[in-house]
Amino acid sequence: MATQIDMKSKSHMPKDSLFFEKIVPISLITMGIITLGLILFAASVILGIVHF
Amino acid sequence: MSLNSILPFFSTAVMAWFTVDVFKRYIVRRNPAFLFWAIGLAMFGAGSFAEAYLALAWNKWVFFVWYLFGAALNAAWLGHGTLYLLARKKWRHVVTVFLVAGSLFATYLMQQAMPKLDTTVFTTDKPISEQYGAKALDEGEVAPVAAQTISTTYRGAEVTAVRGLLPLGTSVRLTTPFFNIYGLLTLVGGAIYSAYLFWRKRVMPNRVVANVLIAAGALAIGSASTLTRLGYGQFLYLGELISAVTMFIGFRMAAKPQPDEVVVSSAVPASAD
Numbered sequence A: 001m002a003t004q005i006d007m008k009s010k011s012h013m014p015k016d017s018l019f020f021e022k023i024v025p026i027s028l029i030t031m032g033i034i035t036l037g038l039i040l041f042a043a044s045v046i047l048g049i050v051h052f
Numbered sequence B: 001m002s003l004n005s006i007l008p009f010f011s012t013a014v015m016a017w018f019t020v021d022v023f024k025r026y027i028v029r030r031n032p033a034f035l036f037w038a039i040g041l042a043m044f045g046a047g048s049f050a051e052a053y054l055a056l057a058w059n060k061w062v063f064f065v066w067y068l069f070g071a072a073l074n075a076a077w078l079g080h081g082t083l084y085l086l087a088r089k090k091w092r093h094v095v096t097v098f099l100v101a102g103s104l105f106a107t108y109l110m111q112q113a114m115p116k117l118d119t120t121v122f123t124t125d126k127p128i129s130e131q132y133g134a135k136a137l138d139e140g141e142v143a144p145v146a147a148q149t150i151s152t153t154y155r156g157a158e159v160t161a162v163r164g165l166l167p168l169g170t171s172v173r174l175t176t177p178f179f180n181i182y183g184l185l186t187l188v189g190g191a192i193y194s195a196y197l198f199w200r201k202r203v204m205p206n207r208v209v210a211n212v213l214i215a216a217g218a219l220a221i222g223s224a225s226t227l228t229r230l231g232y233g234q235f236l237y238l239g240e241l242i243s244a245v246t247m248f249i250g251f252r253m254a255a256k257p258q259p260d261e262v263v264v265s266s267a268v269p270a271s272a273d
Helices: A018-046 B003-029 B032-054 B060-086 B089-116 B172-201 B205-229 B233-255
Strands: A002-009 B149-154 B157-162 B261-268
Touching: A018 B172, A018 B205, B003 B032, B003 B233, B032 B060, B032 B233, B060 B089, B060 B172, B060 B205, B089 B172, B172 B205, B205 B233
Parallel strands: none
Antiparallel strands: A002 B261, B149 B157
């Protein structure tokens, strides 16, 4: 028996991970769209389109 | 006291812990980003505490704190911390001047609004988020059940309005969209951008997840605030608690040191050498 030193990276994303390949990008795009919607709403309040 | 009215107590506790945690990091690392985050979080916590207080009793200065820090300023100061991490030094200083000047102006406008508060509408039966602002009803629009209405002149026209603590046309309410747009762009936009950068380089998975959580937490309160402005204030306190917890978890994940590599020793058969 011999001991082998195996370097395993922890600071890289796991390959073929459904979470990082699909869920993360979809979440980022969805949140970007929601952010844009909220900004447009706030802008419409400033412009007087939405009354308060 | 309803379950909804208890939520701000939990949000206050989480935000107090979060604020101390971030401020301690500022003391150690002297990075202004942590200072701006700590100020924004302290404002968030003060707003939550004010909500909790106003569920029990009326105090006009507690309302002052709730509106100014909780509704108007906190998102912008939190987002400004993120800006300090992402923007060039020259721009950071310019925007800081605008943020401080804008915050002082909003404070002045809030101070001006204090004598005009319609305090007779206040009740501890409803969350403050459902009674803070008067709202002019559009033609054909029906006032919510049990809402007190008033006929008044607003922008040169006779309107029926739902009464609120801040009367129609109170100037300080016009400032909140500006602060919230800036806060959304920098806090959520900054977190999404940071997550994307790490994701694209396929590194630091903990930072990717942390930034997704920070963006999601900020959006939770942003969405709840927007619903409040549309007349659905019952979601604000839940949104705040979700936001406080999610952002705190995200921040702790981002701040956690991660070794580049770990050495794994394994015993293998000699024949495999």
